[in-house]
Amino acid sequence: MFKTRVTEFLGINYPIIQGGMMWVSRAELVAAVSNAGGLGILSAFTFSNTKDLAAEIEKTRGLTDKPFGVNITLMPTFRPVDIDGYIDTVIDSGVRIVETAGRSPEPYMERLKSAGVKVIHKCTAVRFARTAQRIGCDAVSIDGFECAGHPGEEDVTSLVLIPLTVDAVEIPVIASGGFGDGRGLVAALALGAEAVNMGTRFMATKEAPAHLRVKELLISSSERDTVLLLRSFRNTMRMLRNATAGKVLELERQGSDIHQLEKLISGKAGLGLLESGDVDNGLISVGQVVGLIHDIPTVKELIESIIKEAEEVASNLAGAGVFKPRRLTDVTE
Amino acid sequence: MFKTRVTEFLGINYPIIQGGMMWVSRAELVAAVSNAGGLGILSAFTFSNTKDLAAEIEKTRGLTDKPFGVNITLMPTFRPVDIDGYIDTVIDSGVRIVETAGRSPEPYMERLKSAGVKVIHKCTAVRFARTAQRIGCDAVSIDGFECAGHPGEEDVTSLVLIPLTVDAVEIPVIASGGFGDGRGLVAALALGAEAVNMGTRFMATKEAPAHLRVKELLISSSERDTVLLLRSFRNTMRMLRNATAGKVLELERQGSDIHQLEKLISGKAGLGLLESGDVDNGLISVGQVVGLIHDIPTVKELIESIIKEAEEVASNLAGAGVFKPRRLTDVTE
Numbered sequence: 001m002f003k004t005r006v007t008e009f010l011g012i013n014y015p016i017i018q019g020g021m022m023w024v025s026r027a028e029l030v031a032a033v034s035n036a037g038g039l040g041i042l043s044a045f046t047f048s049n050t051k052d053l054a055a056e057i058e059k060t061r062g063l064t065d066k067p068f069g070v071n072i073t074l075m076p077t078f079r080p081v082d083i084d085g086y087i088d089t090v091i092d093s094g095v096r097i098v099e100t101a102g103r104s105p106e107p108y109m110e111r112l113k114s115a116g117v118k119v120i121h122k123c124t125a126v127r128f129a130r131t132a133q134r135i136g137c138d139a140v141s142i143d144g145f146e147c148a149g150h151p152g153e154e155d156v157t158s159l160v161l162i163p164l165t166v167d168a169v170e171i172p173v174i175a176s177g178g179f180g181d182g183r184g185l186v187a188a189l190a191l192g193a194e195a196v197n198m199g200t201r202f203m204a205t206k207e208a209p210a211h212l213r214v215k216e217l218l219i220s221s222s223e224r225d226t227v228l229l230l231r232s233f234r235n236t237m238r239m240l241r242n243a244t245a246g247k248v249l250e251l252e253r254q255g256s257d258i259h260q261l262e263k264l265i266s267g268k269a270g271l272g273l274l275e276s277g278d279v280d281n282g283l284i285s286v287g288q289v290v291g292l293i294h295d296i297p298t299v300k301e302l303i304e305s306i307i308k309e310a311e312e313v314a315s316n317l318a319g320a321g322v323f324k325p326r327r328l329t330d331v332t333e
Numbered sequence: 334m335f336k337t338r339v340t341e342f343l344g345i346n347y348p349i350i351q352g353g354m355m356w357v358s359r360a361e362l363v364a365a366v367s368n369a370g371g372l373g374i375l376s377a378f379t380f381s382n383t384k385d386l387a388a389e390i391e392k393t394r395g396l397t398d399k400p401f402g403v404n405i406t407l408m409p410t411f412r413p414v415d416i417d418g419y420i421d422t423v424i425d426s427g428v429r430i431v432e433t434a435g436r437s438p439e440p441y442m443e444r445l446k447s448a449g450v451k452v453i454h455k456c457t458a459v460r461f462a463r464t465a466q467r468i469g470c471d472a473v474s475i476d477g478f479e480c481a482g483h484p485g486e487e488d489v490t491s492l493v494l495i496p497l498t499v500d501a502v503e504i505p506v507i508a509s510g511g512f513g514d515g516r517g518l519v520a521a522l523a524l525g526a527e528a529v530n531m532g533t534r535f536m537a538t539k540e541a542p543a544h545l546r547v548k549e550l551l552i553s554s555s556e557r558d559t560v561l562l563l564r565s566f567r568n569t570m571r572m573l574r575n576a577t578a579g580k581v582l583e584l585e586r587q588g589s590d591i592h593q594l595e596k597l598i599s600g601k602a603g604l605g606l607l608e609s610g611d612v613d614n615g616l617i618s619v620g621q622v623v624g625l626i627h628d629i630p631t632v633k634e635l636i637e638s639i640i641k642e643a644e645e646v647a648s649n650l651a652g653a654g655v656f657k658p659r660r661l662t663d664v665t666e
Contacts (some may be wrong), residue, residue, distance in 0.1 A: 004656045126556075144491040145478070156556045157479040157490040159511035159520065160621045164556055169659035178492040183524050187492065190519035190646050192658035211429030220639055223459075223489045288493045292500075315524050323337045325525035328500035 003193035013037030020071020031063030075102030124152030146176025149294035166192030182309025211277030223291025337527035348528035353404020364396030370488030408435030457485030480510030499525030515642025544610030556624025576613035
């Protein structure tokens with residue numbers, strides 16, 4: 001059940017992808033996801049130079065013999081980045097799956113494709129998905145308004161964006177933003193997606209390289225605990241509501257300029273909070289699905305429970321008799 | 334297939350409800366939905382007095398012998414309304430299904446329940462759904478951020494809000510906001526809902542009492558063509574992007590006070606635009622699902638195509654082999 005074009009071209013068992021997350025998508029988590037039958041994706045710019053990225057790829061390979069990918073975010077960052085160098089490193093390291101985001105990967109497609117790399121482009125609007133198809137991407141990952149990080153400025157939700165994208169392109173669509181359990185996986189497939197991309201949910205796993213206090217904060221947070229920062233600059237970021245996010249919002253309301261704010265955010269980003277567990281001193285990128293997270297399983301336990309739940313939901317849907325909705329209590333029984 | 338607690342307690346064939354829409358939810362549309370196996374719902378305050386409402390209920394009953402309901406929106410409106418009188422009228426007319434919205438129906442529950450009325454309360458947050466259950470509502474209709482009209486101020490999308498509500502209450506949950514086709518129906522059920530509530534999609538049907546130009550505008554509108562008005566007053570309304578909506582937004586940005594804006598909106602609301610087809614001179618409440626609407630079928634054609642599509646999607650999901658996503662081209666074949 002749940003074999004799709006995405007599981008086939010990626011060579012994975014289950015249509016579950018762990019999206020690239022700055023600082024979090026490192027070898028331990030990525031290998032755990034791939035070992036459990038999903039696709040783990042390293043985050044290239046978590047590593048400040050290509051040598052460290054190459055070492056992390058090597059480390060991941062030591063932990064799994066399953067396919068994994070690397071995320072390369074083509075967005076203006078707070079530091080200048082040699083994108084070409086990172087792409088060369090990925091190719092030279094033998095990685096054959098790349099997730100791009102932030103901008104069209106067109107300038108890099110020839111190099112990636114001639115090296116036999118499968119390219120999944122993540123974007124936030126139907127027209128960008130069309131572009132991804134036109135320039136030769138193998139799949140498109142579409143990010144709804146509820147997603148963590150950068151939802152774009154159009155605020156179209158996954159429920160509407162997924163079927164619209166499925167109707168607009170022929171390449172497989174991966175549903176991103178708002179997914180965390182088996183019910184969501186079946187919903188994504190019903191809407192026409194051929195896999196889900198999850199970030200926030202994987203942050204609350206045993207293998208995610210983050211302090212336990214961060215994971216516990218995710219569990220205690222509700223769906224109302226995310227905020228949109230830098231909206232007034234049309235560079236929106238969805239973050240967990242905490243002291244730092246509140247400070248940024250307040251400065252934004254007071255009319256601080258973008259450079260001031262970016263300096264503040266940049267100073268607060270990075271590994272610090274994830275390692276220290278000082279959860280008010282920094283920003284944590286999470287999606288609204290944080291409200292649906294109630295435990296810290298191993299990655300294997302998480303993926304297996306999602307698939308089991310999804311199979312039960314799908315069988316129930318296709319069966320005769322009165323449909324029995326699946327509830328949280330069913331899961332924890 | 335798709336029998337649920339909602340279809341059972343309402344006595345309908347399919348888990349599809351046509352939500353109460355001001356001006357649009359009148360006898361022709363409501364009866365068509367109920368005749369086609371869904372639940373049609375009249376909008377009480379579309380009628381300026383209880384006598385006209387009673388007449389419309391009588392008219393609806395002349396057009397269908399199937400169950401239908403009446404929506405009573407308990408919200409501050411632009412004119413003072415005798416809510417008790419309308420409730421008496423509904424009860425005295427023999428209607429046994431009421432959809433409430435806007436505020437808790439608690440003050441009216443005893444009267445409604447002792448008359449044997451089934452109450453569906455529509456709301457925008459999990460805590461309101463809990464209240465609905467506590468005060469004895471029979472089901473709760475949960476409205477995600479993508480919905481038409483009043484999405485609330487918390488911006489949680491249907492994809493996250495539906496399973497959260499399903500986990501929070503024991504009464505059946507109806508998914509509202511973002512639904513318009515069979516893919517969406519299966520997604521709603523997968524998330525744990527036991528019916529979908531659709532408004533925007535039913536506006537673009539042959540039976541909806543609106544000028545053809547309004548329906549054609551819905552077809553040509555994309556998912557990006559809705560705007561949020563009165564956000565700065567925490568009384569957000571999602572409307573179709575047109576000249577009037579643009580004017581309201583502009584005045585709001587310039588700092589107009591709420592009374593000025595409400596006067597403008599009130600003057601532009603009403604039956605005018607729907608009857609005249611002068612689509613820039615008034616406001617039209619629509620949800621993001623407008624981007625998924627491409628035709629103007631009869632209500633019967635719409636409901637049958639949704640069910641057929643949903644059955645195919647559900648069978649496909651539960652089947653073996655590679656999952657084939659359903660695309661628009663499959664529908665129009």
